[in-house]
Amino acid sequence: MPANLTPDYFKAEKWFKSAATDDERVLALEEMLRVIPKHKGTDHLRADLRKKLSKLKASLEPGAKKGSSKHVDVFHVPRSGAGQLALIGTPNSGKSSIVASLTNAHVHVADYPFTTTVPVPGIAKHEDVPIEFIDTPPITADYAAPGQVNTYRSADLIGIVIDLSTDPLEQMEICVTYLRSHRLMLDNSTDANDPAVIHLARKTFVICTKADLASAGTMQTLIELTDCDLVFIQVSINDLQALAMLTAKVFDLLDIVRIYSKKPHEPADMTDPFTLSAGSTVHDLAFHIHRELAEKLHTARSWNAPGIHDGQNVRSDHVLSDKEIIELHFS
C-alpha cells in the first residue's frame, strides 16, 4: 500500500535532516510522527520513526552514557510565572541590571564584561501578573556558552539587550546572527509555515538600554539601519517609568489574558488571576484548572467582558478577554 506522504511530512523530514542538535532531532521526529498520514501504508515507517525517537530520547537521558555522572543542565530554567522572557546581549550591555531592577533575583552587576556565567531567573510583576525574566551570560561574535541555546529554546519570549552608548548596530548584528543561526528568532524573514520555525523560533524584541548615556535619536538610527522588523523599547536603569513600560510591553508580547475566578454567591477572587494564552475559551479555563473539570463543565457566567452584560451566561466556547471574571458551574 502506498505511503502517500504529504508536503507537511516532507517539510518535517527536511527539518530532521538539517537539525543541528539531538534535541532538535527529537522535535523534528515528533513533528514527523504528528503529521504523518496514519494508515496501513505508513505502519512500518511510523514504527521506524518511533524506534528512532525512543533511541534518541534514551541517549539524551541524564547519565545515559556508561560511566557518566548525573548531568544537570544549568541552562534549562524551570518555568515560573505567567510567561518567561530570556535576555540576550553582548558583554556589559546591561542584562543583569534589568533583572536586578525588576526582580528580587540575586544577580551580579559590574562594570566589566563576563560578569554573569549562568542563567539566573527572577520574577517581575506587571500589575498582578508575575513574569519570569532570565538574566544570561553574554555572547560575542565568536563565543556563546554551549548549552545557552536551551535557555532561549524553552522561553516564551527573547529580549535582545542593546547598550545604546557603544556600537549598538554591531551588538545587534551579533545577537541577530546568533539567534538566526539557531533558528530562534521570529521576525518578518522567518517562514511561519516551516515546522522548524513553529517549534524553535520565539517572538523576539529589542530592549535598548543606557538611554541616559546615549545621544538622543540613537535608537531611531538603529531601527533604520537594522533589517529586522522587531518591536524596540528604550529604557535606562534609573528611569522607573521606562522600566514599568518594559514590563507592560513584555505582558503585551506574551499575548496572555488574566481571568479572575468567582464562586457562586461569593465575590470574585481579584488577587491571583489564572493566565491563559489569548484566544482561550471557558472550556480551556476549566481544563487549565483541572482536566476533569472540563468534562463536567455545564455553564458559566461572565462579568467585566466587552459585549457581555455582567452576570450573563456564556457557552464553553466563549473566548475570554483580559480581566474577565468567570463563574464556572459543573454538572
Ligand SMILES: Nc1nc2c(ncn2[C@@H]2O[C@H](COP(=O)(O)OP(=O)(O)OP(=O)(O)O)[C@@H](O)[C@H]2O)c(=O)[nH]1
Ligand atoms: N548609566 C547606566 N549604566 C548602566 C545601565 N544599565 C547598566 N549599566 C551599567 O553597565 C554595567 C554593566 O551592566 P550589567 O548589568 O552587569 O551588564 P551585563 O550585560 O549583565 O554584563 P555581562 O554579565 O558581563 O554580560 C554596570 O556598571 C551597570 O551599572 C543604564 O541604563 N545606565
Ligand SMILES: [Mg+2]
Ligand atoms: Mg550580567
